[in-house]
Amino acid sequence: MKKKDDSPDVPGAQALVRGLDVLLAIGSATKPPKFRDLQDTLGTPKASLHRLLSALQSRQLVRLDPRTKQFTLGSKVLDLARTTLDQSPIIKACKPEVGRLARKFHSACCLYILDGDEVFVLDFDDPDASQSRVVRAWPRLPAHASAPGSAILSALSPEQRAEDHPDITDEEEAQISLARALGYAIEQSPDGQSRIASPVIDGRGAAIAALCCVLENGAYRPEELHEIGRDVEDAAKRASGNVEMSAAHNWPAIPKPDSFAPEARTLDLGRDFMGENPIWHPGQQKLYWLDILAPALRWYSPSS
Secondary structure (H helix, E strand, O other): OOOOOOOOOOOHHHHHHHHHHHHHHHHOOOOEHHHHHHHHHOOOOOHHHHHHHHHHHHOOOOOOEOOOOOEOOOOHHHHHHHHHHHHHHHHHHHHHHHHHHHHHHOEEEEEEEEEEEEEEEEEEOOOHHHHHOOOOOOOOOEEEOOOHHHHHOOOOHHHHHHOOOOOOOOHHHHHHHHHHHHHHHHOOOOOEEEEEEEEEEEOOOOEEEEEEEEEOOOOOHHHOOOOOOHHHHHHHHHHHHHHOOOEEEEEEEEOOOOOOOOOOOOHHHHHHHOOEEEEEEEOOOOOHHHEEEOOOEEOOOOOO
16 A cells, blocks of 8 residues: 555554654653643553553653653653764864854854754854853744844755745845855844854755854944954854865856056045955956945946
């Protein structure tokens, strides 16, 4: 018989699937469930649920608190999670840069990864953790409307984003496109916290994570946020290189001039907020550059 596409059951592994369902129900519960809670959630017969829980307890995958009669995930699950994190090539590649950014800006730096329409913290470094009594919690964030999510999604083509994330609004798409143009994404919350994130790219050119600096003090000028963004972008590129990843963009080669003038002079072209990336176009005989904070593409023709 052909298995239905929407069926989670695997032929010959029904008992295993039911056991995994129990683990998922315990791990995803908002508070530790009791036996009756699991029975109501899963609809499993009482005797079968007793056997499944006993088997999971024997492997230390589930723990029963004898006082409250509540079930939690066992120590073996935590050991497996720690081992998986220790073996993670993403964490190994990004950890030096996560620590460097945290020390440089004296703020928490997180490594986010994408999970469906959300991003969550896989690793982080907080230089103030040992000095503070505050325990940080890193909740999941919406991928469409957060700096780390925008950074990761910016590495996808518009067509791929539309296929994988059809709920992105026009405003969110504009922020993602801006992140692609800048190389980093900025998110400023009403409470004064700012997040600046840049994608980590694998050898296929796909974003597998994002480095994100979390700035608690909101008193940053736009040009200061831009400089921090450039540092985060450079760190993300180095993290990509740590696992022999390719660069996020294949930039066109810029032709080198045959010779340089012996002197330089200042051009009075008005005030840029942050003028960058000057490129001389030999065919048009014009100098192009970006005002990265306006944003604007500007040009100058020596002949006119």
